Amino acid sequence: MKKNQVVLITAFLALFVFTGCNAQKNIPVFSSVVYEGDDDIYNENPLDPNEFYNPILQGMYPDPAIARKGDDYYLVASSFAMFPGVPIFHSNDLVNWKQIGHVLDRKSQLKVHDTGISMGIYAPDIRYNPHNDTFYMITTQFAGGFGNIVVKTQDPKEGWSDPIKLDFAGIDPAIFFDDDGKAYVVHNDAPNEGEELYQGHRVIKIWEYDVENDQVIKGTDKIIVNGGVDLSKKPIWIEAPHIYxxxxxxxxxxxxxxxxxxxSEVIFVSDNPMGPYEPAPNNPILTQRHFPKDRKNKVDWAGHADLVVGPDDKYYGVFLGIRPNEKDRVNTGRETFILPVDWSGEFPVFVNGLVPMEPKLEMPEGVENKTGEGDFFPNGNFTYTEDFSSKNLDYRWIGLRGPREDFIEFTKKGLKINPFEVNIKEVKPTSTLFHRQQHKDFSFTTTIDYKPKSENDLAGITALQNEGFNYVFGITKKDKEHYLVLERTEKGSSEILASKKIELKGSIQLRVEADGDDYRFSYTLNGEGFENLGGTVSGDILSTNVAGGFTGTLIGLYATSANDAVPE
Known part of the structure; x- marks a missing residue:
């Protein structure tokens, strides 16, 4: 090899090493996160030894469904465009729950990479079939060309099959296994063509289901509920059916x-699984719609329920509800609640489900409250601390439209988030690690080590309702200076609320906190005395009933190399 070639190769390698090291400097490392909830409702209602808090899953865990095999209970919830999809929890007593993973945790199962946050996975149903010792999870996936799908496993703790696409339209499918081994699928659908009577007019349809081939049997479909309990009253959105x-x-x-x-929740009865079904005379059996809007500790929107026999051989029902803030905004999203169910008469009724709901419940006999201990999911007021040292992410951390593993990397100094050339407003997988907002009053603090190279680079925190409604609070660069910037996006239009030049010499702590509808973003460069940036801002854009859609607020560790939040 000639001398000048050696010199050129040596120079190239030196340049490669130099630029490679420099490139690493603009990749953020998050070394800690502390989430702390401090809601008045829990401070004012301490638990007695025989009590537990309702909801059982705080934050965005909507559309719950529950299955039982022996002493094991499994609960699932909607996940929309979150990745992985369909969080699944296990319990032996309906009080203490452990998240054991997600049902849809592979790209072959979940194709939400190009869809809005409120699309994707809707209303999963989980059932155990004793005739073949198999669990089924059936759901609607509004993405990836899937539609209605079913996945299966003999052990929910060991993973699930790839989806089987089901040949019917509509949403909210549920599966029922009869004592004789036959199976049926029920779901929400549109009325027959030309028979729609009003906006929101829907029907419940049933099919026979071929368990051997995992498909509905063509020609067996039948409408079993038209409109709802009383069609003359023009009921809307009859959905989320379950057969017992x-x-x-x-x-x-x-x-x-x-x-x-x-x-609300309503019920019908028949002598045959295929109907005809007659409505109960005492419908609805669960609702919170009749009470003063300004009632204290308001729970609202109650419905979308599922029933199960508890460890005390009594019935219980899980369902969704909301707990709006003082401005009636829904930032924590739709949460999972539970109530005992009285089925001593012909029809079940949710106990105290037709009066204003209380924050505490009496535990089933013989159960000890262990929420927040060990791997049991916390509720009430709690502090969650994460230092990313376990090499396995806690299941509460989720991505958006794509796997977390595509952008995270565990290091000795913390969790590295390799930025995608995508910002939080794009309908693509983002390099963002999310934690649900689970309290009205909370703080979320992270420590980050980061030096952006250009104004295209940003890392920090995002508070997000969806791609068109969110806050971004992060570190970026303009000219040769580093800045903190706070950006508000509403209806897809962004505004810089505040920016400040900072001197980065080491790690920086960023914080978002809320007192009801009032949010504040702050920072510290020395670990002492957090300084606010941008004053108090409104949580309006983080509310479901302002931003639309079906999700709750997500707080994310965010990195991008496609930043457009440029300091002023």
Whole structure:
């Protein structure tokens, strides 16, 4: 090799090493996160030894469904465009829950990479079939060309099959296994063509299901509920159906009224799984719609329920509800609640589900409250601390539209988030690690080591309702200076609320905190005395009933190399 070639190669390698090291400097490392909730409702209502808090899953865990095998209970919830999808929890007593993973945790199962945050996975149903010792999770995936799908496993703790696409339209499918081994699928659908009577008019349809081939049987479909309990009253959005069998009869329970202020749960009965079904005379059996809007500790929108027999051989129902803040905004999203169910008569009724709901419940006999201990999911007021030292992410951390593993890297100094050339406003997978907002009053603090190279680079925190409604609070660069910037995006239009030049000599701590509808973003360069940037800002854009859609607020560790939040 000639001398000048050696010199050129040596120079190239030196340049490669130099630029490679420099490139690493603009990759943020998050060394800690502290989430702390401090809601008045829990401070004012301490638990007695025989009590637990309702909701059982705080924050965005909507549309719950529950299955039982022996002493094991499994609960799932909607996840929309979050990745992985369909969080799954396990319990032996309906009080203490451990998240054991997600049902849809592979790209082959979940194709939400190009869809809005409120699309994707809707209303999963989970059921155990004793005839083949198999669990089924059936759901609607509004993405990836899937539609209605089913996945299976014999052990929910060991992963699930790839999806089987089901050949029917509509949403909210649920599966029912009868004592004789036959199976059925029920779901929400549109009325027959030309028969729609009003906006929101929907029907419940049933099919026979071929368990051997995992498909509905063509030609068996039948409408079993038209509109709702009383079609003359123009009921809207009959949906989320489930069939139960008790004392030889078949009970069809559905949500009615839409996921909002008129939400409720209603029930029908038949002597045959295929109908005809007659509504109970005492419908609805669960709702919070009739009470003063300014009631204290308000729970609203209750519905979308599922029933199970508890460890005390009594019935319980899980369902969604909201707890709006003082301005009636829904930032924590739709949460998972539970109530005992009285089924001593012909029809079930949720105990105290037709009066204003209370924050505490009495535990089933013999159960000890262990929430927040060990791996049991916390509720009430709690502090969650994460230093990213375990090499396995806690299941509460989720990505958006793509796997977390595509952008995270564990290091000795903390969690590295390799930035995508995508910002939080784009409908693509983002390099963002999210934690749900679970309290009205909370703080979320992270420590970050980061030096952006250009104004295209930003890392920090995002508070997000969806791609068109969010806050970004992060570190970027303009000219040769480093800046902190706070950006508000509403209806897809962004505004810089504040920016400040800072001198980066080491790690920096960033914080977002809320007192009801009032949010504040602050920072410290020395670990002492947080300094606010941008004053108090409104949580309006983080509310479901302002931003639209079906999700709750997500607080994210965010990095991008496609930043457009440029300091002023």
């Amino acid at each position: 069998k008790k004392d030889g009869r078949y009970y069809l329970m559905c949500a009615e009224g839409g996921t909002g202020g008129w939400h």
